[in-house]
Amino acid sequence: MADEIDVHLGRRLRRRRRLLGLTQQELAEACGVRFQQIQKYECAANRMSAARLWQLSEVLEAPISYFYDGFTEAKARGGEEAGEVFARKETRDLVRAYYQLGERPRRRLLDLAKSLNGEAEG
Template structure:
C-alpha cells in the first residue's frame, strides 16, 4: 500500500505518514490501531522483531508485545491511551506515569 493511500485512509497527508515512518512524529496508540485496521494486521504486527528481550521489560511478567496487545485490547487500556496522548505537556505526562507506578507499587504484596 502506498503512503498516499494509507494517508487517505487515515485522513492525513502522505507527508505525515513519512514523518511517522522516519520517527519524526510519534504514533499514538489509537492511530496505531487505526493503521493496523487499514492494513488488516494485528497491532502486534508492528512489534514483531522489536529489539529487546523479556528481561529488558522492567517488571513485565510476560513478553512485552503480548502485554501491550492485551493492554490495548482492554477498554481501560484503550481509554487510558486515548486520554494520555491528548496531554501535550511532557512534565504532566511524566507525573502521570510516576503516579501510576506509585499506585501499582502500593498494590504489590510486600516481599
C-alpha cells in the first residue's frame, strides 16, 4: 500500500507534468525510463528514489521542494490535496497561455486580473 508521501509526490509530479503540457511518454523519454514507470510514480505504485526525484526536478524545471509543497497541510486533511483548482484543464490552459505571452503583456494581464478581483470584493 502506498504511503501518504508517495501519493503526494505522485500527485505533484502529475500536476507539474500536465502544467508543462508533457505526456507521460515525453517525460519518460527525458528521464530515460519507460512511460509505465512514470505512471507508477504518479499513482504511487512505485517510490521515487532521491536520484529520480532530482532528475524529475531538473526535467520539469521545478525545485525539489515543489514536490513536497503542501504535504503537511494535505496530511492534516487526511490526504486531501489543497489547490485542486490546479488540476483542472481550464487552469492548466490558462497558465500555459499566460506563459506564452511576453513579460509586459503578462504583467498587464495580471494587473487586470487583480483589478477584477478587487471589484468583485468591493
